[in-house]
Amino acid sequence: MSASSDASESAGREVAKRLFAREFNDATYTFKESEDELAPNYTLLPTGDRVNRLFFAGTLTETNDVGSDSEYWQGRVVDPTGTFYIYAGQYQPEAASTLRQIETPTYVTVVGKPRSYETDDGDTNVAVRPESITQVDEPTRDRWVVETADKTIDRLEAFDAEINDYAQMARDEYGERLSPYREATIEALESLDATDASAAATTSEAASDAVGSDSVADDTEQADEDAHSPGETGESVGSDESVESEESNADEFSGVEDSSEDTGLGEYE
Secondary structure, X not given: OOOOOOOOOOOOOOOEEEOOHHHHOXXXXXXXXXXXXXXXXXXXXXXXXXXXXXXXXXXXXXXXXXXXXXXXXXXXXXXXXXXXXXXXXXXXXXXXXXXXXXXXXXXXXXXXXXXXXXXXXXXXXXXXEEEEEEEOOHHHHHHHHHHHHHHHHHHHHHOOOXXXXXXXXXXXXXXXXXXXXXXXHHHHHHOOOXXXXXXXXXXXXXXXXXXXXXXXXXXXXXXXXXXXXXXOOOOOOOOOHHHHHHHHHHHHHHOOOOOOOOOXXXXXX
16 A cells, blocks of 8 residues: 555564654554454554554663552663653563563663553553563664664655555645654664764765755654553553453464564564
């Protein structure tokens, strides 16, 4: 459907796509492409693509048990552009166990599913339900930054393709406001160590050209942690935890899941 859709999406599990926190936190619109009750939920990206699973890396800066009746762990993973909020409870036992035991700060990679929920003020915030959390080293995080920059640039360049239905959806839902993601990509690359300067400079130049003369959007303040918490009752983010076992069964039926333990970054889009 989209010019930037991954060709490998098929009967197997959805590809976990790379994106920066800056874009993910703006991706508040969700949709289904089928009336089927078990049809996957997709999050629409402002750069004109859909995502059902995502793969990101950054610094796990803190973890907290925010549950009341049972453990419900929150983690903050910071990449060069912003913060991913992750939540794991009884239906994500491996991820919850990792958040319980891991020492912070440390570099991690996370594979998970996006979730959205409404705040008391009527705004929509997003978070991630992690499938796996893996401790990694700095070079692995840096490779993720470069490869995610490449994928972001690909989406920016495909936004104006003649046939890109997801880009049209993004225009309708978010407006054609691409400059923040170009700027975030450049900032992410510039944050890398000098040893990565050559690769970063090449990709940064491509990012600068990707959206032409779009005006640079005003900076937005990072929302505080409380604004991103779905509460301390142990409920899931954006959906009932009680139905997650049904979704998990559907995922297992759909095919073999991607390996989440490989930190070579080659398994993911």
